[in-house]
Amino acid sequence: xxxxxxxxxxxxxxxxxxxxxxxxxxxxxxxxxxxxxxxxxxxxxxxxxxxxxxxxxxxxxxxxxxxxxxxxxxxxxxxxxxxxxxxxxxxxxxxxxxxxxxxxxxxxxxxxxxxxxxxxxxxxxxxxxxxxxxxxxxxxxxxxxxxxxxxxxxxxxxxxxxxxxxxxxxxx
Numbered sequence: 375x376x377x378x379x380x381x382x383x384x385x386x387x388x389x390x391x392x393x394x395x396x397x398x399x400x401x402x403x404x405x406x407x408x409x410x411x412x413x414x415x416x417x418x419x420x421x422x423x424x425x426x427x428x429x430x431x432x433x434x435x436x437x438x439x440x441x442x443x444x445x446x447x448x449x450x451x452x453x454x455x456x457x458x459x460x461x462x463x464x465x466x467x468x469x470x471x472x473x474x475x476x477x478x479x480x481x482x483x484x485x486x487x488x489x490x491x492x493x494x495x496x497x498x499x500x501x502x503x504x505x506x507x508x509x510x511x512x513x514x515x516x517x518x519x520x521x522x523x524x525x526x527x528x529x530x531x532x533x534x535x536x537x538x539x540x541x542x543x544x545x546x
Contacts, residue, residue, distance in 0.1 A: 378446040380479050382486040385442040387430035387454075392440055395452045399469035400425050403507070407530065410506050430467070432456045439490040443470070443479045450474040453483035455491045455499070458525075463491035465501040468510065480513050488539055498538050502531035 385392050404416040404424065416424075433440040438456035442449055451470035455463045465487055470479045491499050501519070503510045511533055515521075519535035526534075 380443050380445055380482050382441050382443045382482055385440050387433045387440045391442055391449045395449060395469060396430060397425055398471060399467060406506055441483060441486050441490060443483050445474050445477060445479060451479045451483050453487040455487045457494050457496060460495060461497050463494055463496035463499045465499050481517060484517055492539050496539060498536055500525050500534065500536045502526060502528055502534045504530055505532045
């Protein structure tokens with residue numbers, strides 16, 4: 375029996391793989407919001423405008439990174455970080471394709487994003503999420519993020535989290 379594993383590596387924000395995962399992520403979170411609040415999926419024209427408007431350039435070096443997770447070689451998830459200031463990075467676009475959930479990819483993507491934030495010089499990482507994204511809130515709590523006061527004024531944000539990024543200890 376073959377053992378399938380996740381691999382995580384940086385990817386340009388504008389690559390075809392990144393674009394496909396961004397489309398899947400945004401479609402899911404937008405549809406969830408509209409279904410919950412208005413009883414229908416996102417209008418296709420609105421979806422296209424929103425996807426195009428947030429291409430992800432802030433996730434490009436030198437101030438950001440986009441990481442893509444591949445499960446047995448197939449693109450299946452993403453996580454991005456961008457510096458907000460010299461000490462603080464924001465975690466964003468954490469997503470795992472529905473068919474690959476439950477296989478450990480989300481925690482690995484977040485850990486890789488934390489490492490990328492450290493490499494950018496950050497000593498803390500923050501994020502925001504919504505009430506209806508209960509799986510995300512559970513993941514962040516499990517990974518040591520604590521809920522905190524708002525750090526932005528995003529109209530869709532309802533929960534804000536932070537985590538201090540400790541420098542990995544040298545092995546003696």
